[in-house]
Amino acid sequence: MSETIIQLEGIHFCYNGFRAIDDVSLAINSGVYGLLGPNGAGKTTLMKIILGHLQPARGKGRILGTDMDTGLTEVRRRIGYMPESHCLIPGMDAVTLTSYMGELSGMPRQEAIKRAHEVLYYVGLEESRYRLADTYSSGMKQRLKLALALVHDPELMILDEPTSGMDPGGREEMLQLIVDIVAKGRMNMIISSHILADIEKTCARVLIMNHGRIVSEQQTLDFAGRETSTFEVGIQGESRLFLERLPGIQAETDRRGLLRLHLPPDFPPMNLFRCALDAGVQIRHFRPSRLTLEDAFVTAIGESHAR
Numbered sequence: 001m002s003e004t005i006i007q008l009e010g011i012h013f014c015y016n017g018f019r020a021i022d023d024v025s026l027a028i029n030s031g032v033y034g035l036l037g038p039n040g041a042g043k044t045t046l047m048k049i050i051l052g053h054l055q056p057a058r059g060k061g062r063i064l065g066t067d068m069d070t071g072l073t074e075v076r077r078r079i080g081y082m083p084e085s086h087c088l089i090p091g092m093d094a095v096t097l098t099s100y101m102g103e104l105s106g107m108p109r110q111e112a113i114k115r116a117h118e119v120l121y122y123v124g125l126e127e128s129r130y131r132l133a134d135t136y137s138s139g140m141k142q143r144l145k146l147a148l149a150l151v152h153d154p155e156l157m158i159l160d161e162p163t164s165g166m167d168p169g170g171r172e173e174m175l176q177l178i179v180d181i182v183a184k185g186r187m188n189m190i191i192s193s194h195i196l197a198d199i200e201k202t203c204a205r206v207l208i209m210n211h212g213r214i215v216s217e218q219q220t221l222d223f224a225g226r227e228t229s230t231f232e233v234g235i236q237g238e239s240r241l242f243l244e245r246l247p248g249i250q251a252e253t254d255r256r257g258l259l260r261l262h263l264p265p266d267f268p269p270m271n272l273f274r275c276a277l278d279a280g281v282q283i284r285h286f287r288p289s290r291l292t293l294e295d296a297f298v299t300a301i302g303e304s305h306a307r
Contacts, residue, residue: 002029011059022212034199035192037209080149084161105152119147138165216300233259234285241279
């Protein structure tokens, strides 16, 4: 049975009068969660509240079983954080910086040094581990930030845009590292990214944010090739005449100009060809539509704007 690792109730946070987090309540169980949302949705602010870097104006919560009002200094040692922003200390090589982060998390010095070498080797920086970190490329810095988050073997890792600034090859290697960390260590993770494919590849569940609120929660397995009763149809001719022969069937036009038709269970899809013939049009494109995370994201954001 999965364990609840984060429980938040009625969390509010404002920046200079701007409501960045608006009455957020959620329960995150053990596993890997994705956090999606447009810029300014509140993702980074929410992660900083979970880390204890920001104090909410009101609301309560428990992080890894600890009350967030009283014990976050101690619980922070059990969390590994990979921020999107620059966090490397100039003038330090990767071994020194990584072992230093281990010591800050409570590890004895010799153990922290040993562990630093292990995680730097693991993330692919073994040959450059004695170089100054500020001479690293963008992709190498992302790998180093992952090592810093991993060095103390945390119970929970929070990764903010982990593939930011990486080329396609480096991005794939980073995603594989994340998948491998979870598989080997049964690690709990929260991953924030604007790249939907990264979230689909690494996360079991997804929280979608907009305007400081959680507007949807999805299970990514729901999108693994699942066919729906929705069909993509391309029409040559007057689509209006075709749709007039489909009363009660929900239809919209996607950005490619194709009709997306949501058919009821008792409507045989092949009847669409009879309707097209009756309307004097031709169907030039026809296939079942597959629900994607992008579909769910666009729908959730659109519905949140309409509220």
